Amino acid sequence: MSYKGKKATPNRKGTLNFKVEDNKELLPFLLEKMSSRSRNSVKSILTRGQVKVDDHIETKHNYSLRPGQIVSVLKNKVAVKESTLIGMEILFEDDSIIVIQKDAGLLSIATEKEKRQTALHQLMEHVRRDDPRNRVFVVHRLDKETSGVMLFAKSEKVKHKLQDNWKSMVKERTYVALVEGTLKQSDGMVKSYLKESKTHKMFSIPDKNGQLAITHYRKLQSNKQFSLVEVKLETGRKNQIRVHMSDLGHPIVGDKKYGAKTNEIGRLGLHAKILSFTHPVTGQLLLFQSDVPKSFMNKSR
Structure with missing residues (x-):
């Protein structure tokens, strides 16, 4: 069974999109476009990872924007807190596994500096909305700046089965x-x-x-x-x-x-781009595919 991921974006109802017309740094650009908000409010939005430039999350205040780029801002704080996954999209979920598409700029797991804004933490909050006892486990990792398909387990048993048999199951x-x-x-x-x-x-x-x-x-x-x-x-x-x-x-x-x-x-x-593996419980062969970022295509033409 094959699943094709779309470009990972937050709920459109809670997103502001701005097209860049001139060379400008990211923070001044956002302050200009979101003039109704205070400087501290805009800086907080950046720091929380709610801003995307084209196909990656960007948190640097002095990031240099170029004409033609699209800056997206997740504006609904309630959505961020309650239901919206920032910098990722769930491609598949059942009782055993979760498969996501991760944006560049999102950590897979926590570091000393960042504990909450990670794929693992967000998925943990996601599954605990149904039952506070639910958990999610890392099966493999993608570097923070690498985007694409990533697999998580929903129990330690499934995690160990996947990791112990990774070479034969993937x-x-x-x-x-x-x-x-x-x-x-x-x-x-x-x-x-x-x-x-x-x-x-x-x-x-x-x-x-x-x-x-x-x-x-x-x-x-x-x-x-x-x-x-x-x-x-x-x-x-x-x-x-x-x-x-x-x-x-x-x-x-x-x-x-x-x-x-x-x-x-x-x-x-x-x-x-592609992760194909045998489901650890059902034995079904699954294939997940994520589109190549447009920036990759454009720069190599």
């Missing part, structure tokens, strides 16, 4: 990446052993003292500056795609950590 994990430069080969495979530095940066080593990582890639389209690449994971290591694209000499756009020199789209150019 049939496909396909990403798209916007990378710098033009790939010489139209397709190929990268294989290395990954290790983590003391500064939490992953890197490839030639020997077997790291974790085996295998990435298959295929160029979809390109110009002189950027290439759009489809990536399929044979293994799922931390930052695997980011490291391997950098190893090829084509770091992902916006990925300064792994050598990118550009940030043309204002976010990391990585999107989890």
